[in-house]
Amino acid sequence: MFYRRAGIRFTRYRDERQIWPLPLDRRLMLLVLLLALAAPYLLDRLYLVGYLLPWLIWATAALGLNLLMGTAGQVHLGYGAVIGMGAYGSVHLVRAGAPLELAMLAGGLISAAVGIVFGAAALRVKGLYLAMATLAMQYIVDFVISHVPFISGGSQATITVPPVRFLGIPIVGDAAVYYMALGVCIVVTLFMLNVRRTAFGRALAAVREKDYAAEVIGVDTFRFKLLAFWVSSFIGGVVGSVLAVCYLRSISPDQFHIELSIQLVAMVIVGGMGSVLGSFFGAALILFAPIVLNNLIGFMADSMDMQISTDLRAHVPLMLYGGLIVGFLLWEPLGLAKIYNNMRNYFLVWPFRHAQR
Amino acid sequence: MQIDRRNMLAGMGAAALASQVPVRVAFGQDKTIRFLLTQDFTRVYTFVTAEYSQGQRDYISLINERGGIGGHKIVAEVSDHGNDLPRAIESYERAKAQGMVLVDPLSTPVARALVTRVLADKVNMITAFSGRSDAADGSVFPYIFPLSPNYWTQMGLLIDYFRQTDGNLKGKKICFVHIDTPFGKEPLPILEALRDKLGYELQTFPYTPPGNDQSAIWPQVRRARPDWVVFWGAGVGQTVALTEAIRNGIRMDRMSSSVWLSESDMDVVGREQAKGVLKIDPCVLGREAKPIQAILDTVVKPGKGAGPENKVGTVYYSYGVMITALILEGVRKAFEIAPNGPISGPWLNAGLHAIKDFTADGMIPATTITTADHQGGGKGRISRWDGGKFTPITDWYSANQDVVWAEVKKYSSEFAKTGK
Structure with a gap:
C-alpha cells in the first residue's frame, strides 16, 4: 500500500541496479535531504548546534569506519587517532595559510598515508590480532601528538582554528558551519552508497568473507586490504578536519584518544555493520542516548521533587545507556539498520502479508 | 500518489512542529540568576567533582536562604557531562537558551572547547584549577575567569x-x-x-x-x-x-x-x-572558616545540605565554596553597578571585573580581579599534612609572577593572533 511495488519493472540492468528502485524510497530520501537543507531555518539553535551538527560529523566518521569494518571486514580500534591526524594536519596547514579545501584533502592524505602503514598489519593478522595492531597505532599516534610540541602546540597543548573560508564562504555562525558538515556528509554518504556497486566494493566484500577464497577467484587481497585502509583513513582524515573546524574549534590531544575510537566502533556495531543507514542510527544512539537519558532523569528528579543524590543522578543515565546498548544488541544483533529493514519489509507488502516472498 | 503526498505533508508538519518544542522555559519574569554547573561526575574527576559541587551548591543554598542577592535567587543547574564534548556542548546550548549567564565545567578538555563559544556568546566561564592557564590574561579572554592560582x-x-x-x-x-x-x-x-x-x-x-x-x-x-x-x-x-x-x-x-x-x-x-x-x-580549609560555619548552621543543620555532612570543609568542598563565593561577590558587584540589570552575560562580567580585595570573611586571600588579571593576584599558601588535616605553614603570599606572566603572555598573544 505504501511502497506500491506493482507495475514497477525495469527494461535495462542499469535501472534495476539503481540505489533506490522504489519511488517511495526516493521520495523519502528527497524529503530527508530537503529537511536537512532547511534545518537551520526550521530548528531551534539548540537542536542545530547541540544535536544535528555532531550527529552529521560523527555519522560521517562512522561511515568511514564502516567501510573498513563492515564492507572490508577489517577491525580498527585506532580510528580516533586517524581522525586526530587529519585534524592536526589540516589545522596546522590552515594556520600556515593554506586554504581549507586543500588543507582538508591534505589532512585526509596524511591520515591515509599513516593509516596504510598500520593497515599493512592486516596483511598478516586478522580479527583480534589486527585489533591489537590498530590499538597500538592509537597509542603511538597519541604519544607522538602530545610529545611533539610543534604538533600539540606547546605547554598549553591546544591549537585554535583560525577563521576560515570554505569554497569562498566564511565558516562562521551556525548555518555555514552546519552546511559545511552536511556537504561533506552527503559526499561521503553518496560514496558509501555507491561503493558496493563497484568492482572495488565487490572486491572488498570478497576479502571480508574469506580472504584466501578471494585470492583464489582472482582478487588481489594485498591490494584491496591496503586500499580499504587507505580510503577509510582518508575519509577519517577529512572528518577530522571537519570536526576541528566545525565543532571543536580548538583541538587538543585528549579529544582523539581511545574513547573516540571505541565510541565509533560502538556506533558501527550498534548501527549495523556495512550499513550506511546504520551508521547514522548508531551515531544517533551512541551520541544522544546519554544526553537524552541525562535530561530525562534530571527532569524527573526536578519535576517530581525526588530526593536523589547527584552521584546517583549522574550514574543512572549511564546504567540505562549500557542497558540500552545490550538490549538493542540482544533484540537485533545485526544492528539498528536491520530493525529499520524489518519494518520496511513488513510495510513493503502491507496489508497482504501472504504476498511476502 | 495522493496518500504519499499527504504523508509527506503530514511528516513535514510534524517535523516543523517538533522543532519548535519550547526550550525557553520560564525565565525573565521570575527573579533568578541562572548558572550552569555541568561537570564530570562519572569519568575522570569523579569524587573531586562530587566534593567540589557539594561545596558550590551548599554555598548557593546559603545565599538563597539569606534571601538571594538583590532580590534574585541563584538557580544552579547541576548536570554530568562525563568529560564528553557533545554532552557538554549540548547542555551549554540548552542552558544558554534558558538565559544562563555563567558556566563552570571544571574540566580542562571541556573548557578548551567552550573557550571560543563563550567568547562569542558573551557568557562567563569559570575555569578554576582547570582550563587554559593563559586565560589569566583577561585582556585576551574577557569572559574566562580562572579566579584561582593557575x-x-x-x-x-x-x-x-x-x-x-x-x-x-x-x-x-x-x-x-x-x-x-x-x-x-x-x-x-x-x-x-x-x-x-x-x-x-x-x-x-x-x-x-x-x-x-x-x-x-x-x-x-x-x-x-x-x-x-x-x-x-x-x-x-x-x-x-x-x-x-x-x-x-x-x-x-x-x-x-x-x-x-x-x-x-x-x-x-x-x-x-x-x-x-x-x-x-588557595583558601582556608576545614570547618573554621566563617562561610563554612554559616553553611553548617543555615544549610546543613536543617537538613538542606547537598551531600554527606562529613564532607563539609574537606579540601575540594572548600574549593567549591571559595569559587562560588567569588562568583557571588561578582553578582553583588554587578548589582552595585547596574541594580536593574538586565541580567545577562555582560552584566555579570562587569561585576566579576569589579571584585576588589574580597576575602570571603577571611576564607581566601584578598583577591582583586581586573580586566588585565583574571587570576586574582595568584596568592596561595603552603600547608602540611599532619596526619589529620592540612595545617598552613606559611602566610598568604605570591611569588615569581614575572616568570608566570611572561608565559601567560606568550600563549595568550598566540591565541589573540589566531583568533583574528
Missing part, C-alpha cells in the same frame, strides 16, 4: 617556598615527577625558567597516564637524591605517587604537590604514613 603560579609558589626554606637553591636538586599528559607537562616552562634564574638542578620523571603503576620511576627518584620532590598528577596518580615515594623512603616533608591533594587521597595512602607531605592551599 598551575604556573602554583609551581612558582612552590619553588619560592623551597627557596625560603633552604635560603638558596643554588646546587640543590629538584625532582619533578609528573603524569605524561599536557596537564602534567604544563609547569615545565616555569621550572626551567626558574632553574636558569635560581641555579638549581632539575630532573623530570614522566609516568604514563593514568599512573596506576609508577614502581619504575620512584627508585630512580630515590637514586637521584633530590632535595625537593614535586609530584604532579590527578586522581589515582597522586595516591600511587605518594605510596611509591613512601616505599622508597623519600622524605615526606621535602615533597609537595599542587592543589590536587585531599583527605580522600590520604585515606588511600594512609593518614599516618603520609604525614608531612606539602600542598598548596
Whole structure:
C-alpha cells in the first residue's frame, strides 16, 4: 500500500541496479535531504548546534569506519587517532595559510598515508590480532601528538582554528558551519552508497568473507586490504578536519584518544555493520542516548521533587545507556539498520502479508 | 500518489512542529540568576567533582536562604557531562537558551572547547584549577575567569617556598615527577625558567597516564637524591605517587604537590604514613572558616545540605565554596553597578571585573580581579599534612609572577593572533 511495488519493472540492468528502485524510497530520501537543507531555518539553535551538527560529523566518521569494518571486514580500534591526524594536519596547514579545501584533502592524505602503514598489519593478522595492531597505532599516534610540541602546540597543548573560508564562504555562525558538515556528509554518504556497486566494493566484500577464497577467484587481497585502509583513513582524515573546524574549534590531544575510537566502533556495531543507514542510527544512539537519558532523569528528579543524590543522578543515565546498548544488541544483533529493514519489509507488502516472498 | 503526498505533508508538519518544542522555559519574569554547573561526575574527576559541587551548591543554598542577592535567587543547574564534548556542548546550548549567564565545567578538555563559544556568546566561564592557564590574561579572554592560582603560579609558589626554606637553591636538586599528559607537562616552562634564574638542578620523571603503576620511576627518584620532590598528577596518580615515594623512603616533608591533594587521597595512602607531605592551599580549609560555619548552621543543620555532612570543609568542598563565593561577590558587584540589570552575560562580567580585595570573611586571600588579571593576584599558601588535616605553614603570599606572566603572555598573544 505504501511502497506500491506493482507495475514497477525495469527494461535495462542499469535501472534495476539503481540505489533506490522504489519511488517511495526516493521520495523519502528527497524529503530527508530537503529537511536537512532547511534545518537551520526550521530548528531551534539548540537542536542545530547541540544535536544535528555532531550527529552529521560523527555519522560521517562512522561511515568511514564502516567501510573498513563492515564492507572490508577489517577491525580498527585506532580510528580516533586517524581522525586526530587529519585534524592536526589540516589545522596546522590552515594556520600556515593554506586554504581549507586543500588543507582538508591534505589532512585526509596524511591520515591515509599513516593509516596504510598500520593497515599493512592486516596483511598478516586478522580479527583480534589486527585489533591489537590498530590499538597500538592509537597509542603511538597519541604519544607522538602530545610529545611533539610543534604538533600539540606547546605547554598549553591546544591549537585554535583560525577563521576560515570554505569554497569562498566564511565558516562562521551556525548555518555555514552546519552546511559545511552536511556537504561533506552527503559526499561521503553518496560514496558509501555507491561503493558496493563497484568492482572495488565487490572486491572488498570478497576479502571480508574469506580472504584466501578471494585470492583464489582472482582478487588481489594485498591490494584491496591496503586500499580499504587507505580510503577509510582518508575519509577519517577529512572528518577530522571537519570536526576541528566545525565543532571543536580548538583541538587538543585528549579529544582523539581511545574513547573516540571505541565510541565509533560502538556506533558501527550498534548501527549495523556495512550499513550506511546504520551508521547514522548508531551515531544517533551512541551520541544522544546519554544526553537524552541525562535530561530525562534530571527532569524527573526536578519535576517530581525526588530526593536523589547527584552521584546517583549522574550514574543512572549511564546504567540505562549500557542497558540500552545490550538490549538493542540482544533484540537485533545485526544492528539498528536491520530493525529499520524489518519494518520496511513488513510495510513493503502491507496489508497482504501472504504476498511476502 | 495522493496518500504519499499527504504523508509527506503530514511528516513535514510534524517535523516543523517538533522543532519548535519550547526550550525557553520560564525565565525573565521570575527573579533568578541562572548558572550552569555541568561537570564530570562519572569519568575522570569523579569524587573531586562530587566534593567540589557539594561545596558550590551548599554555598548557593546559603545565599538563597539569606534571601538571594538583590532580590534574585541563584538557580544552579547541576548536570554530568562525563568529560564528553557533545554532552557538554549540548547542555551549554540548552542552558544558554534558558538565559544562563555563567558556566563552570571544571574540566580542562571541556573548557578548551567552550573557550571560543563563550567568547562569542558573551557568557562567563569559570575555569578554576582547570582550563587554559593563559586565560589569566583577561585582556585576551574577557569572559574566562580562572579566579584561582593557575598551575604556573602554583609551581612558582612552590619553588619560592623551597627557596625560603633552604635560603638558596643554588646546587640543590629538584625532582619533578609528573603524569605524561599536557596537564602534567604544563609547569615545565616555569621550572626551567626558574632553574636558569635560581641555579638549581632539575630532573623530570614522566609516568604514563593514568599512573596506576609508577614502581619504575620512584627508585630512580630515590637514586637521584633530590632535595625537593614535586609530584604532579590527578586522581589515582597522586595516591600511587605518594605510596611509591613512601616505599622508597623519600622524605615526606621535602615533597609537595599542587592543589590536587585531599583527605580522600590520604585515606588511600594512609593518614599516618603520609604525614608531612606539602600542598598548596588557595583558601582556608576545614570547618573554621566563617562561610563554612554559616553553611553548617543555615544549610546543613536543617537538613538542606547537598551531600554527606562529613564532607563539609574537606579540601575540594572548600574549593567549591571559595569559587562560588567569588562568583557571588561578582553578582553583588554587578548589582552595585547596574541594580536593574538586565541580567545577562555582560552584566555579570562587569561585576566579576569589579571584585576588589574580597576575602570571603577571611576564607581566601584578598583577591582583586581586573580586566588585565583574571587570576586574582595568584596568592596561595603552603600547608602540611599532619596526619589529620592540612595545617598552613606559611602566610598568604605570591611569588615569581614575572616568570608566570611572561608565559601567560606568550600563549595568550598566540591565541589573540589566531583568533583574528
